[in-house]
Each structure stands twice: as C-alpha cells, then as structure tokens.
Amino acid sequence: MKKFISSLLFVFAVGTASVAAQNTTMPQQEKIEVSDAELNEFAEVFQKMRMMNQQVQQEMMAVVQEEELELQRFNEIHQAKMDPKKEVETTDAEDKKYKAVVAEFEVIQPEFQKKMQQVIEESDLSMERYQQMAMALRSDAELQQRLQNILKS
Template sequence: MIKSLKTSVLLLFVCVSTTLMAQEQDVSDKELGQFADAFTEVQIQNQKSQQKMIAVIKEEGLEVERFNEIQQAVMDPNKESDATEAEKEKHENATIKLEKMQPEIEKEVIASIESTGISINDYESLAAKIQQDQGLQQRLQAIIVKRQGDKS
C-alpha cells in the first residue's frame, strides 16, 4: 500500500512537472524576445507620458506631491481634504487635461508595442502567462538584462 502510494505521488509529481514545463515551453524564445522589446518600449513610453503629465500638473500651478494628496482625498470619501478652493480648482483643471491626454497615450503605447512586431492581443496574452509563470519571468528578465548589457 505504501509503495503504491509513493508510486502515485511520484507519478503525480512527474505529471505536474511535465505540465508546468510544457506551459513554460509553449512560449518560444522569439516570442519572449518580442515581448521583451515591446515591454521595454512600453516602459520608455510610460516615462515620456509621466513627464507630460507632470508638466500639465505644474502648468496648473501644483506640485505633483500636492496634486496626489488632493487626488487621494478626492478618491477617499473618508479622508478630509485640506486643499484650498484655488488648489481644488487647479486640481480639477489638471485632471480634465490629464483625462483628455489618456486616449493619445493609449494609442502611443499600442503603437510602440506593435512596432516591435507583436500584436496588442499577443502582448496582453503573454503578459498574463508571464505573470503566472516564474520560469517565464526569469527567462524574460534574463533576456532584458542581456539586451541592456549589449547596449552598454
């Protein structure tokens, strides 16, 4: 009985290991490389977008930290805001401008992903797989580190 149980556990372990390896292997190095390129482009695009958003907030006369404090108070009904009426107006104006920027930012991100040869659907699908698979995360990280080293 114990021998049979050990055999069953061993078979289960082998099956699970094989399944996990198969899941990781269904993403080729080429696909992962394209994802790495797209991921890097998205990071660059995000940095550019953040700079634009910071500029909008500052143009309205608020520091980013103060904008964020007011935003937290707006989002949390239990939090009382100490913002002046002038600050609330500046925050509102900045928020409207930031919301208007959003569609263009999304277009730029999608274009940067697709410029690497991967569709947005494939990018999102791979992102979901990578998020759930530590082996894929490690492979992706290795590719990104190698490419950063090659650029130096």
C-alpha cells in the same frame, strides 16, 4: 509623487490591456508556451513602452507644475478624491487647479493608450498574443525570469 504618477501609468497600462481585451474574452490564465523569439519581441515592446512611460510621466509632472500646484499637494488631493475614507481640505483655487490637471490627464491618457497599442501593432505580436503573454507574466515565475534575462542582456 513619482509613486503616484507611476501608479497612474500602471493604470494606463492596465487600461490599455483592457482595451486590447475588449474584443476577446480570455479564459482563466493557464501556463502558456512562449518561444524565445516571442519573448524577445515582447521584451522589445516592453522596453519601448517603458520609455514611453517615462516620457508621459514627465509630461504629467509638467502639467501639475504648470498649474502651479505642488506635486505633493496634488497627490494628497487626488488620493482623497479617489478614496472616500480620506478627507482633505482644499481652497477654491486648489480645486480649480486640481480639476484642470485631471482634465489634462484625461487628454493625455487616450493618446498614451493609442501610442502603446501602436507599438504592439508594429511588433510581430498580435494584440491578443501580447495580452496573453502579459497576463502569463503576472503568475509564471519561469517566464518572468526568462524575460528578466532578456532585459539584462
């Protein structure tokens, strides 16, 4: 379940990056220059988001538990709903609980995205620059290493 929720959070984070990108069309990512100051700022934002991820993960797990649905069972149902090739038999009660959890997640997600955007906006990085750096980090091993070194210190 933790893996599932982590993947949901990844989707939320990617969704936030997508929201940030809605106003800007970026060309194919090329290697970009990132100053140490910018990378330090990015690392600070990243750490704040990591903490927010942990909080929202706990909140999401609590929602599942409040509906008296086992985390593993919720995960099975959700995977089947997301993948048309997977099938799972559910009771009416499970369907009702699952729908209630998903409805609550749909409330949590925009709040989480808004908080993530706020963290970026409160930093010295523009939303566009943050996104450029996030995209560059996906493929630039040197930049990844520099970030890891900052996060370790």
